[in-house]
Amino acid sequence: MRRRFARRGVHGRAPVPEPRPVELRIAADLFARVRGHVEDTRRGEEAGFLLCGLGRSPDHDLLVVREWIPIPDDAITSRGTGPMLAWSADFNARMLVRADELHAALVLVHAHPGRRAPVPSLDDTRYASQLFTIASRMLPGRPSGAIILGDGAATGAFWQDGRRVGALRRVRVVGVPLRNWLPQPDDAIDRARPRLNRQTLAIGPRSDALLARAAVAVIGVCGGGSHVCQQLAHQGLGRLVVIDGDHVEESNLSRMVGATSKDLGALKTTVMRRMITAIDRSIAVQEIPKRFPCEDAIAALKSVDVIVACVDSFAAREQINLFCRRYLVPLVDIGMAIVTNGEQLVHARGQLVVVTPDSACLRCGPLLSDAALAAEQIERPRGYDRNPNAPGAPQVVSMNGTLASEAANAVLDLITGYAGGVRGSGWWTYDGRRGDLTPFASLAVRDGCPACAEQAHGDGK
């Protein structure tokens, strides 16, 4: 591949960045469009640019894809002989301007179809180095680079502030199921830990390896979240992040799985750690005994594969939903509302929502409408904590457990794809009186949704 690039002034020397691996995270439907373009070799090689938000993590950089701009025909100056492609410096300049406007990183994509493990050619390496040594100086503080897609594998190199800073760790394709494109083909090992024999028989020989290397966060670990933690531990998840700032109270003992009368006053996250490691001590558990949002939780959540929200307010849901949109993390949300007339249960209604970047988010639908958020703000003004002496909402452990089990199924499907595509993202309503879980009418991404407006923004400006 040959390409020309716009030569612009080189800014002052920046501190030498540390080498860091890069993860590229992209929505499944957008990735399909990228592949559809760069793998179509009927006219020769094709390429394009991804514009990406940046998420900094302690051990790697995360690029979340906001826009895909294929190189158009009118910018291509030569297809050369064979696969060689060249395009105008003006087009590169336009990409730099757009990236600067979005405060985004720039990633060049092309494909080596038919290669199980793509390897950059000498031309690929030379021209990527030339382009991004300069381009990364114009987009300071964020890694920009080039990736090559093969057959289910991807490789790439990145530059920041004019210097080579790292290689592609993986492309994370966020859909149902989640998929990894690694530098080597992602051959999940067929295996079954002895304790998972029966589950592996049910959902496939690769499920054990997929689950063992997956990380899931559960926010809110009482009535719903404790069930979810227990089931994810039984399923064999490799890493669990448990987030909750509350301590165990007597009223929690009616519904918090794993808590006993000896735990009164203990942190809920500590009870979860004990329960999870009692099931399987090889599971890595990260406790964050604080409410979301806090810096610890934000840092931890950037690197998980799925977030399960089991929280009791619309405001908390709104913020978790926003986080998931910004970093392209699938969200599984459950909630339950029971109404009584003082003597008898009148209704028990809940919801299970599975949100991926391609689907409607919680703010697109009725659950987190402006009206619902405003009503809650009147009832529970922000800036005022809950009254600890106020009576809690009605709760029934078995109803919480039904919803939590379906949330655990949703996580299992996201990681293993066990449902074969018949489940996916969506909304389900639960009626605890009738005992049924019903798919809700499908929802489209809402135009003007404030959370979707921040999709793939990462850390932001």
Add this chain to the structure above:
Amino acid sequence: MTPDARQAIVQELAAAFGGAEDVSPDAQQPLHVRLTGLQFMAPWHPSPAEALLRFGGWPDVRPDFWIDPAVVNASGQPPRNPTDEYILGRVWRRFSFGFPWPAEPRTATRAVQLWLTRFREPT
């Protein structure tokens, strides 16, 4: 709010408070402005610090206002009734404080000045 009106508010705030940046997620969303060097009265510190404004319903509705969670008083406490919120990719702190609005002149500068009267209280 028109693009010109948005830009005028950012410029006005930058001139009044020593640095302002439009950080709105996109042009369809309410104007979000980050004040990059807002001065707080002692004992509130650190000063200067960052603050965030969101202009929903402007100018009939006062802007929402958040401060950097690092801002505390001499005892290390934030303003009373704080709530930490996740906005635009980071944690900002909201606090409860009432003041009449609309107030004249109905400008963004006036709204921030009224918010800052909260920090005349030492606790």
